[in-house]
Amino acid sequence: MTTTQISNGRLAEVLLVEDNPNDVELTRIGFRRAKFSVNLHHVANGEECMKFLFKEDEYADKPSPDLILLDLNMPRMNGHEVLEEINRHEELKHLPVVILTSSQAEKDILASYKLRCNAYMVKPVDFEQFTKVIDSLSDYWFTLVVLPSHTPPQMT
Numbered sequence: 001m002t003t004t005q006i007s008n009g010r011l012a013e014v015l016l017v018e019d020n021p022n023d024v025e026l027t028r029i030g031f032r033r034a035k036f037s038v039n040l041h042h043v044a045n046g047e048e049c050m051k052f053l054f055k056e057d058e059y060a061d062k063p064s065p066d067l068i069l070l071d072l073n074m075p076r077m078n079g080h081e082v083l084e085e086i087n088r089h090e091e092l093k094h095l096p097v098v099i100l101t102s103s104q105a106e107k108d109i110l111a112s113y114k115l116r117c118n119a120y121m122v123k124p125v126d127f128e129q130f131t132k133v134i135d136s137l138s139d140y141w142f143t144l145v146v147l148p149s150h151t152p153p154q155m156t
Helices: 021-033 046-053 079-088 106-114 127-144
Strands: 012-017 038-043 067-070 097-101 119-122
Touching: 012 021, 012 046, 021 038, 021 127, 038 046, 046 079, 067 079, 079 097, 079 106, 097 127, 106 119
Parallel strands: 012 038, 012 067, 067 097, 097 119
Antiparallel strands: none
16 A cells, blocks of 8 residues: 655545444545545544534644544534534634535435535445545545645635
């Protein structure tokens, strides 16, 4: 496996917001099998996601993510509520958010895009297909796309 770094020479920081332990493990395996090594951080719900993004409590020393992989159906604060909260904070709006969920419901897809997600992906149930999705996602976000630095420039 080749380790690929993003444009400034460091590994990409990915925040996985997922409450299902099986999907967390599948995502970890998918990234291990992909040609991209990433620092994968995990939180189990939307409240923990916001703590991570604002570097609160046990997340004080965590890096800002380059990409957020967000499940929709979670306890305490769901994915749509996370998107709403991110949109409320100018300092977070630059973060790319990919919805990675089992929902194929048109209402969820439309609501996610209205809340300014960058992509909506349905989790395959097949293990091999799931790892292909993670590889394709990695290739797109860490090869083709130019990501902002961790500290976006101040708008004047």
